Structure formats: C-alpha cells, structure tokens
Amino acid sequence: MKFLEDKIRAEGTVLPGHVLKVGHFANHQIDITLLREMARELSRLYADAGVTKVLTIEASGIALAAAVALEMDVPMVFAKKNATANVSGEVYCAKVASFTHKKIYDVIVPKDYLSADDRVLIVDDFLAQGNALNGLVAIVEESGASVAGCGIIIEKGFQGGGDALREKGYRVESLAIVESMNDETGEITFRGE
Numbered sequence: 189m190k191f192l193e194d195k196i197r198a199e200g201t202v203l204p205g206h207v208l209k210v211g212h213f214a215n216h217q218i219d220i221t222l223l224r225e226m227a228r229e230l231s232r233l234y235a236d237a238g239v240t241k242v243l244t245i246e247a248s249g250i251a252l253a254a255a256v257a258l259e260m261d262v263p264m265v266f267a268k269k270n271a272t273a274n275v276s277g278e279v280y281c282a283k284v285a286s287f288t289h290k291k292i293y294d295v296i297v298p299k300d301y302l303s304a305d306d307r308v309l310i311v312d313d314f315l316a317q318g319n320a321l322n323g324l325v326a327i328v329e330e331s332g333a334s335v336a337g338c339g340i341i342i343e344k345g346f347q348g349g350g351d352a353l354r355e356k357g358y359r360v361e362s363l364a365i366v367e368s369m370n371d372e373t374g375e376i377t378f379r380g381e
C-alpha cells in the first residue's frame with residue numbers, strides 16, 4: 189500500500205535496535221480511517237481463502253484483528269500473554285520471545301475458541317523475526333485448524349521472519365515491507381524500491 193509506505197516514511201521514527209515506532213497512527217493511537225483501509229485490503233486479499241476466524245496476539249494486534257474480522261464478518265480471537273507458566277489443559281499454549289520487551293511469554297488461547305474445522309487468518313501489527321507468528325501458527329496447528337495465511341501491517345523484511353514462513357509454505361501478506369532502515373539518518377527503504 190503506497191500511501192502506508194508514504195505515511196511510515198513521513199511519520200515513523202527509526203530507533204536503535206531495529207525498532208520502528210509508528211505508535212501515533214498504527215498501534216497505540218490509531219488512525220481509524222487508515223485502520224479501515226488496511227482491514228479492507230487484508231480482507232480483499234484473503235476473500236477467497238475460506239477464513240472462519242481471525243487470530244492475533246495481545247496487545248497491539250487487537251485493533252487490526254477486530255477491524256479485519258468485522259470486514260470478513262467472522263469472529264476474532266486474541267492470544268493472551270502470560271508471564272507465568274500457569275497453564276491448564278484447557279488452553280493451547282506456545283512460548284514466544286517478545287522482540288520489543290526482550291522476555292519470553294507463554295501465549296495462550298482457550299481450546300474452546302479454535303476447532304478443527306476453523307480456517308484461521310493470523311494478523312499482527314509487526315512481523316520481525318517471526319516469533320509471535322510462529323507461536324500463533326503452532327497454536328492453530330495444535331488445535332487441528334488450518335492456517336489460511338498471515339496478514340501484517342509492517343513486515344521488517346531484513347529480519348527474516350516473513351520469508352522464513354513463506355519458505356515453509358505459509359501465505360504471508362504484508363501491507364508494507366521495510367527492507368532497510370537507518371536509525372542515524374532515519375532513512376527507510378521498502379521492498380521493491
């Protein structure tokens with residue numbers, strides 16, 4: 189989405205440690221017109237994929253996931269992050285290393301919320317090394333449901349998580365793919381430029 193790339197370049201901030209801040213329009217304060225456009229685009233891309241449920245991880249994926257689910261008219265589920273491993277047999281659980289918080293979380297979804305006949309679209313605001321998505325894919329597959337694909341606002345292509353998932357055969361659609369970013373100059377380049 190060219191206008192998303194332009195907005196990231198104009199308003200995003202590149203921080204040390206390969207972190208891109210877009211919190212004032214994408215994932216903390218949310219530009220609701222932009223959110224609607226992004227949700228429509230992901231819904232259009234997956235229109236023929238037989239999606240029955242949208243899955244994300246708390247917290248910053250929730251707004252996008254709800255908007256996509258509304259467009260697709262299917263339920264939305266988010267995985268909760270538990271710092272402590274107090275996991276019962278009633279939940280699916282995966283361990284996820286957080287890119288931004290440098291912690292390992294148990295990520296859980298109640299078994300009731302996913303079933304073997306679900307076809308799940310996994311969405312998130314960012315895709316970096318792929319830890320969050322790999323955890324969500326593992327949960328979907330443990331439930332017996334199938335992964336329709338992944339829908340992301342910003343993939344940082346240079347961190348490899350998206351291409352590793354594609355190589356494993358998963359469909360990954362990112363609305364913007366950052367190919368490089370420089371925290372000294374603030375310069376950002378996108379895939380295909």
Ligand code: 5GP
Nearest residue numbers: 206207208287314315316317318319320349
């Ligand atoms: P991954 O698990 O793919 O390494 O990282 C994805 C997760 O970390 C996302 O859920 C996102 O919330 C967070 N994240 C990764 N990179 C960034 C970034 O550059 N900026 C922000 N705001 N969040 C990020």
